[in-house]
Amino acid sequence: EPEVTQTPSHQVTQMGQEVILRCVPISNHLYFYWYRQILGQKVEFLVSFYNNEISEKSEIFDDQFSVERPDGSNFTLKIRSTKLEDSAMYFCASRGQGVADTQYFGPGTRLTVL
Amino acid sequence: AQSVTQLGSHVSVSEGALVLLRCNYSSSVPPYLFWYVQYPNQGLQLLLKYTTGATLVKGINGFEAEFKKSETSFHLTKPSAHMSDAAEYFCAVSDWGLTGGGNKLTFGTGTQLKVEL
Numbered sequence: 001e002p003e004v005t006q007t008p009s010h011q012v013t014q015m016g017q018e019v020i021l022r023c024v025p026i027s028n029h030l031y032f033y034w035y036r037q038i039l040g041q042k043v044e045f046l047v048s049f050y051n052n053e054i055s056e057k058s059e060i061f062d063d064q065f066s067v068e069r070p071d072g073s074n075f076t077l078k079i080r081s082t083k084l085e086d087s088a089m090y091f092c093a094s095r096g097q098g099v100a101d102t103q104y105f106g107p108g109t110r111l112t113v114l
Numbered sequence: 115a116q117s118v119t120q121l122g123s124h125v126s127v128s129e130g131a132l133v134l135l136r137c138n139y140s141s142s143v144p145p146y147l148f149w150y151v152q153y154p155n156q157g158l159q160l161l162l163k164y165t166t167g168a169t170l171v172k173g174i175n176g177f178e179a180e181f182k183k184s185e186t187s188f189h190l191t192k193p194s195a196h197m198s199d200a201a202e203y204f205c206a207v208s209d210w211g212l213t214g215g216g217n218k219l220t221f222g223t224g225t226q227l228k229v230e231l
Contacts, residue, residue: 004157033218042223043158043204048216056216091157095217099210100146100165103219105158 002026004106006092012112013082021077021109023092032075033093033103034067036060043091049075082113116141116207120222128230133192135225137179137205140186146208147188148219149179153201161203164188175199200229 005024013019025032034046047057049067066078075094079086089110093103121136139145146165150158162173169181175198179190188205203226206219 031217035219043206043219043221045218045220048218050216056218093158099217100163102148102160102163103217104160105150107157 002104004092004094004104006090006106006109008109009107010110010112012114015084015113016081019079019082019111021079021090021092021111023075023077023094023106024073025075025092025094026096026104027073028096029094029104030097031055031095031103032067032069033095034077035091035093035105036088037091037108038085038088046077046090079111082111084113087111087113116145116209116220118205118207118220118222120203120205120225122225123223124226124228126228126230127195129197130194133177133190133195133199133227135190135203135205135227137188137190137222138186139188139205139207141207141209143210145188146210146217147179147181148206148208149173149177149188149190150204150206150221151201152204152224158204161190195227195229197229197231200227202226 007022032049037043047061048055089108091108092106095101095103117140119138148163149161164171164181172178205222210217
């Protein structure tokens with residue numbers, strides 16, 4: 001069964017460093033998302049991406065964040081200068097073209113900023 | 115804006131007992147509703163979803179949920195709990211019907227289900 005994959009599973013970085021979180025969505029999916037879950041809190045939407053551009057972003061997704069689909073298979077989330085409060089689990093999701101299609105989530109990347 | 119409220123951050127049931135996890139939503143458009151389950155150190159797995167049609171939706175692992183528009187609810191049930199059901203459960207609503215909505219999901223705060231012998 002196709003699945004969304006994410007690498008790395010755990011990333012530890014120093015405050016102020018740049019990190020790139022990688023996702024491989026399901027191959028025939030067209031819509032891509034990043035969500036995050038701070039420990040003990042709910043899952044929050046960050047950004048959605050369609051047709052090689054951002055379709056929607058949340059207030060959390062400020063200038064420090066960017067997304068890219070560099071090669072037609074990977075979907076990346078970059079944080080330019082990490083802050084302590086960026087520590088969270090980051091989930092990638094993808095869905096097909098139908099408006100009722102399910103979003104399938106990857107296993108997540110746990111980002112720890114020291 | 116859409117929102118989801120899950121009553122009870124922790125629910126404990128005995129093995130074999132009924133599981134009832136509550137979810138109420140707020141949406142200005144007909145909602146698409148979802149239940150996801152998260153096992154420890156894993157991602158979110160879809161249990162079931164409601165989009166249109168039959169209001170009683172059956173999902174995986176014996177779970178089902180009923181969409182009640184008059185009560186703005188989408189409670190999750192399972193007749194008989196199993197130890198393997200212990201996990202965190204998230205209710206979510208999609209913004210598919212909103213202008214500019216990209217089908218992003220708004221999640222509730224989650225309910226941790228504990229199953230005891």
